[in-house]
Amino acid sequence: MAFDDYKADYLLVMRAEHGSVAPAFISKGEEIGDVRFDIPYQLITVLSRIYPQIPKGKIAVVVRKCDELALNELFKRGIIDGKRIFKIGLACDENIIDKCRCPDPVPSKVDIGEPKKGVAEDATVTRLRKMSPDERLKFWVRQFRKCNKCFGCTITCPVCFCENQCVLGERTLVAEKSIPPGLAFHLVRSFHMADKCIECGECERACPAEIPLLTFRKMVHADMKELYGFTPGDEKTVSPLLTTLEGEPLEDEKNVC
Amino acid sequence: MTEFNPTILAFCCNWCSYAGADLAGVSRLQMPPNVHVIRVMCSASVKPEYVFKALSEGIDGVLVLGCHIGDCHYLTGNHRTAKRFPLAQKILNDVGIDERRLKLDWVSAAEGEKFQTVITEFVSQIKQLGPNPLREVKF
Amino acid sequence: MPRIGVFICHCGHNIASTVDVEKVAEFAKTLPNVVVAAHNMYSCSEEGLGAIRKSIEENKLDRVIVAACTPRTHEPLFRRNCERAGVNKYLFEFVNIREHVSWIHAKEPEAATEKAKMLVAMGVAKAALLEPQEESESSVIPVAVVIGGGISGLAAMSALVSQGIETHLIEKEKQLGGILKDIAVIGPEMKSTKELLDKMIKEIKCSPKAHFHLSSRMTDMQGFVGNFEVTITGDDKCSVKVKAGAIIVATGGREWTPKGEFGFGKIPGIITQLELEKRLAKGDVPDNAVFIQCVGSRIPGRDFCSRFCCNASIKNALRIIEAKPNAQVTILHRDIMSYGTTAERVYRDAAEKGVRFMRYGLDSLPKIEKRGDGLSVEVFDETLDDVIGMSIDTIVLAVPMVPIENVKDVATQLKVPVDKLGFFLEAHVKLRPIEFATEGIFICGTARWPSQVSECIAQGLGAAAKASIPIRKGKVVIEPITSSCNIEKCIACGNCVAACPYQAIEIVETDGKRHAFVTEAKCKGCGNCVAACNNDAMQQKGFTTTQLSAMIDALVKNAMEASQ
Numbered sequence: 001m002a003f004d005d006y007k008a009d010y011l012l013v014m015r016a017e018h019g020s021v022a023p024a025f026i027s028k029g030e031e032i033g034d035v036r037f038d039i040p041y042q043l044i045t046v047l048s049r050i051y052p053q054i055p056k057g058k059i060a061v062v063v064r065k066c067d068e069l070a071l072n073e074l075f076k077r078g079i080i081d082g083k084r085i086f087k088i089g090l091a092c093d094e095n096i097i098d099k100c101r102c103p104d105p106v107p108s109k110v111d112i113g114e115p116k117k118g119v120a121e122d123a124t125v126t127r128l129r130k131m132s133p134d135e136r137l138k139f140w141v142r143q144f145r146k147c148n149k150c151f152g153c154t155i156t157c158p159v160c161f162c163e164n165q166c167v168l169g170e171r172t173l174v175a176e177k178s179i180p181p182g183l184a185f186h187l188v189r190s191f192h193m194a195d196k197c198i199e200c201g202e203c204e205r206a207c208p209a210e211i212p213l214l215t216f217r218k219m220v221h222a223d224m225k226e227l228y229g230f231t232p233g234d235e236k237t238v239s240p241l242l243t244t245l246e247g248e249p250l251e252d253e254k255n256v257c
Numbered sequence: 258m259t260e261f262n263p264t265i266l267a268f269c270c271n272w273c274s275y276a277g278a279d280l281a282g283v284s285r286l287q288m289p290p291n292v293h294v295i296r297v298m299c300s301a302s303v304k305p306e307y308v309f310k311a312l313s314e315g316i317d318g319v320l321v322l323g324c325h326i327g328d329c330h331y332l333t334g335n336h337r338t339a340k341r342f343p344l345a346q347k348i349l350n351d352v353g354i355d356e357r358r359l360k361l362d363w364v365s366a367a368e369g370e371k372f373q374t375v376i377t378e379f380v381s382q383i384k385q386l387g388p389n390p391l392r393e394v395k396f
Numbered sequence: 397m398p399r400i401g402v403f404i405c406h407c408g409h410n411i412a413s414t415v416d417v418e419k420v421a422e423f424a425k426t427l428p429n430v431v432v433a434a435h436n437m438y439s440c441s442e443e444g445l446g447a448i449r450k451s452i453e454e455n456k457l458d459r460v461i462v463a464a465c466t467p468r469t470h471e472p473l474f475r476r477n478c479e480r481a482g483v484n485k486y487l488f489e490f491v492n493i494r495e496h497v498s499w500i501h502a503k504e505p506e507a508a509t510e511k512a513k514m515l516v517a518m519g520v521a522k523a524a525l526l527e528p529q530e531e532s533e534s535s536v537i538p539v540a541v542v543i544g545g546g547i548s549g550l551a552a553m554s555a556l557v558s559q560g561i562e563t564h565l566i567e568k569e570k571q572l573g574g575i576l577k578d579i580a581v582i583g584p585e586m587k588s589t590k591e592l593l594d595k596m597i598k599e600i601k602c603s604p605k606a607h608f609h610l611s612s613r614m615t616d617m618q619g620f621v622g623n624f625e626v627t628i629t630g631d632d633k634c635s636v637k638v639k640a641g642a643i644i645v646a647t648g649g650r651e652w653t654p655k656g657e658f659g660f661g662k663i664p665g666i667i668t669q670l671e672l673e674k675r676l677a678k679g680d681v682p683d684n685a686v687f688i689q690c691v692g693s694r695i696p697g698r699d700f701c702s703r704f705c706c707n708a709s710i711k712n713a714l715r716i717i718e719a720k721p722n723a724q725v726t727i728l729h730r731d732i733m734s735y736g737t738t739a740e741r742v743y744r745d746a747a748e749k750g751v752r753f754m755r756y757g758l759d760s761l762p763k764i765e766k767r768g769d770g771l772s773v774e775v776f777d778e779t780l781d782d783v784i785g786m787s788i789d790t791i792v793l794a795v796p797m798v799p800i801e802n803v804k805d806v807a808t809q810l811k812v813p814v815d816k817l818g819f820f821l822e823a824h825v826k827l828r829p830i831e832f833a834t835e836g837i838f839i840c841g842t843a844r845w846p847s848q849v850s851e852c853i854a855q856g857l858g859a860a861a862k863a864s865i866p867i868r869k870g871k872v873v874i875e876p877i878t879s880s881c882n883i884e885k886c887i888a889c890g891n892c893v894a895a896c897p898y899q900a901i902e903i904v905e906t907d908g909k910r911h912a913f914v915t916e917a918k919c920k921g922c923g924n925c926v927a928a929c930n931n932d933a934m935q936q937k938g939f940t941t942t943q944l945s946a947m948i949d950a951l952v953k954n955a956m957e958a959s960q
Contacts, residue, residue: 077889077890078888078890128351131353133350133353133354133355134353134390135353136351136352136353137352137353137354137390137391138353139353140352140353141353141391141394161887161889162887162889162930162931163887165884165885165886165887165931165933166931167306167930167931167932170932172932172941172942172945173306173309173310173945182313182314183309183312183313183352183391184306184309184310184312184313184314186352187309187312187313187348187349187352188305188306188309188310190348190351190352191305191306191309191344191345191348192930194344194348216351216352219351220347220348220351223344223347223348223351224344226347227343227344227347228340238894239891239894240340241337241340241341241344241928242337242891242894242895242928243336243340243894244333244336244337245326245333245336245339245340264951264952264955264956266948266951271468272813272833272834273813275466275468276468276813276833278495278496279466279468279492279495279496281495281500282466282494282495282496282499282500283495283499285499285500285502286500287500287501287502287503288500288501289501290497290500290501290504290507290508290510290511291511293511293514293515293518293951294492294496294515295518295944295947295948296467296492297923297939297944298877298921298922298923298936298939299922299923299924301895301922301923301924301927302922302923302924302926302927302936302939303927304926304927304941305927306941307944307945307948310945310948311948311951311952314948314949314952315952315956316948316951316952316955327808328807328808328811328813329811330811330834330922331897331898331920331922331924332811332897332898333897334897334922334924337895337924337927337928338927341927365813366813366821366833367813367814367815367816367821368816373500392956
C-alpha cells in the first residue's frame, strides 16, 4: 500500500505491531507498516471518533461492504463529509463471511481480496422464527440476562453515534443500578438501530457475555424490509420512520396493527 | 385459580381518541375496567420507548389510539405513529412477546361506540393471551 | 420536595354512586409527596373551589390534583382557581374518574374504585414532576372569514361588519342566499325570503369592511387562532390568500335526494319539498297534494329528525289552500314536529282549515301507483285503523337535510371533526356549542344540524359574537405545551427536523455545537419530535419523558402490588 495510490493525507487500516493487530491512523509521511486485512473490526467507529479532530484533508479507509453501508448512513446525516473519504474496498473471505452469516460481502469496488458469495440465511434466525413466541422469549430472556450493561455494543457500533448522550444511560427507561438491565434496554436499542444497523456484527464480537446480538439485528432487519422495503446503508433514502404515509406500503386507512 | 385481571395502559390523543373516550362515558357505554388512559396531545408523541418500558415491566397490554389518517389535528402526526408502531410490534414479536399485546387504532371524537368496542375487544384479547410472561421474570 | 394536594370529587352521585370516593382519598394519602387528600361533593362549585383554595393555603400546597370529570370541560376553571390561590396554573393535574371510570364501569364498583386509585396514583406521579410554566401571547389578525353565504353565514357576517370587523365571505354559487334562494316564503308568518335576504345583504354591503368572494371555494387553510391563512380560489382558477384571526363555518346542508322511495324518479308527479317550493314560487299551484313526511328520515342509518320539514309541509299546505280554496291537501306523517307556541298554533290552524293529517307506520308504508293521468295513494291510517285511498296529482316527499357532498374536504382542510352522519361536531353540546375544539374556528347553521331559519340566524349571530372575542382582545394566549431541545443531549441527527409537521425545527450551531432548535411561535405542541428523538433531547412541556415514565412506573407499582 502507498499513500500516493489514494491521493490521501491519512490512512486508516488494521495494522500488526507489538504482537497484536489494532486500528492505526497513519498520516502521510509516516511509515505504513504491516497492514492486515484478515481481522474484522469496525474502522468506521474509529473514523467517527477521530474525524472531529481532523479539520481538513482526505482520509483513505479500508472498507468492507458493511463499512460502506455504515459510511452512507453517516454521510446522509451530515456527520462525515463524503467528499473527504476515499474507500479502499475489501472483499471478505469465507471464514469471516461465515462468522458474520453475511448475505452480501462484496463492496461496490473491490481493491483487495477476491469477491466471495454470501451466506443465504442465519441458522439461528431460522430456528427462532420457527419457535412459538413463548419459547422465543425464553431464549432471549436467557441471553439478555447475561448482559452487564458494559455498553460495549453501543461503543463499537459505527451507526450508534449518540456517544455520551445515549438514552439507555438514562434512568427513566432503564432503572438505576439494574444489572442486568431489563428487556426494555435491548428493545429500545433495537428500535433505534432499526433504520441504521448495517449488520457488521461488531456488537456481537464486542459482547463479553456472548449474547447473539447480530442474530437479533438480522431479525429486525428482515422486519424493516418486510414492512417498508427499506434497507439501511442506502445513500439517499430517508428512514421510513420519519416520512409520512404517502407512497409507503402502509398507506391506507386500515393501517392499524 | 382466580381469573386473570389484566392491567392495560392506553395512550389517547387529546383531540380525537380522548374525546371519543369521553363521549363513550357521556353515553354511558359500559366496558371492562382494565384500561388506564394517559392523555397526550398527539398519538405521534407516544415514544415506542414507553411501550417497551411498560411491557418489560409487566404491563399486560398497551393501546395507542389516535385520529384517523387524514384527520390528525397536527396534520401528518399520526402518519408517523402509523409507521412507528408496526415496527415496534415486529420487534416485540422477534423477542418473543406476543405482538398482539400492542395495538394501534384510530378513534375519532365522534366514535364513542368504537372506543367501547376497541377497549372491550382488546381486554378480551389480552385475557386470552394471559398475563405478561415478563411479570414473573426477575431481571 | 413537592407538596401535593389531592381532591376527589363526588360530582353529586355521578362519581360517588360507583366509585368509593372516600377510599380513593384514603389511598391518595399513602402516595409519595401527598400532603393532603380530601373529597368534596361538587369541586367545580363556588364552595368546592373555595375549599381547594383554603386547603392550598393551609397546607402550603404547591401541586394540585383534582380527580373528577374530563379535563376537556373544566380544566381552565380549576387552573384559574389554582392561580387565585397563588399556585402556578400549570402545576395542576386533572384525573378523569367520571367519563373514564364511574360512567363506564357502573356495574363494577369495586373494580371502578381500584381503577380510580390507579389513575390518581399516575396523576400524583406526574404532578410531582410538573414545572411552573408561563403562557406566551400571540397577536390576532383583526379579520374574520365566513365560509358559506346562506342565511347563517350572512347573519354572522352582518353581526361582524356592524362591529367594524373586516370580514370575507366565501360562497361557492354565483349568488348569495344558499337554500333560501329556492324558497319564496318561510313559515309560520309567511315572510318573504327575498325581502329577508335582500335586507340583510343590503345592510352588509353598506359596510366597507364587507368583502364577498362569489363562485369561490376555500382550497387551503394554514395557521392557528389569530393567525390563519385561508386560500380562496374562484371558478376562474384565480386564487387569493386572506389572513384572518377567526373562521366561521356556515357551509349549510342540502336536500337529500330520494333513491326511488315511493316511486320517486319512476312515476311522474312525485316531487321533493324543494321542487314544490320552486313551483309555488312560480305560481304553479297543484290542485291537490299529498305530503309524505319522514321519507328517508328516522330510519336505520339516518335516524335523525330534520326539524323543519313538518313546518315546511304545513306552510306549503296552507299556501296551496289559500291559492286554491277547493284543494284537497293531506299530510301523511309519523309524528308531527311543530314545537313551540307559534308552530303548534299553525298546525291547529291548518287542521281547522281542512288540511288532513294521517299517521302511518314504518311497517305499513303508503302505496303509490300511477292511475290514468294521476296517482293513487293508499295509506293505512293508524288513528282510523283503516285503509284510506286517494286520487291525486302531486305527491310531495318531505326528505331530510343531509351534509353537503364535499363536507370531508372542508373538515380536512380545517382539521375539525364531523360526526357519524357527516355534520360538523362542536366542542361540547352544552358547554361549548357554536365552536370547535380547535380554537378560532366556529360553526353555525345547518352545517351543524338541520335547523329552522330563525335558529340558523341565531346561531350565526352567536358564532359572530364568539369570533369577535379574540379579534377584540387583539391577542390569544398560547398554551405552554411547546417542545424544546436539551442541547447537551442533542446529537443533531435531524430526526426531529424531519418529523415536525410544521417545519418548526432546524439544526443550528451554538458555541461550536450543532443541535436542534425549535421556533416556538411555529410549534403547535404535537410532540412528534419527542417520539422521533432517540436521545431524549426533545421534550414537550407538560408531557416530558420523565413525567410519562413516572406515570407508567406508578401504574406498574400499584397495579402489581394490588394483584399480589
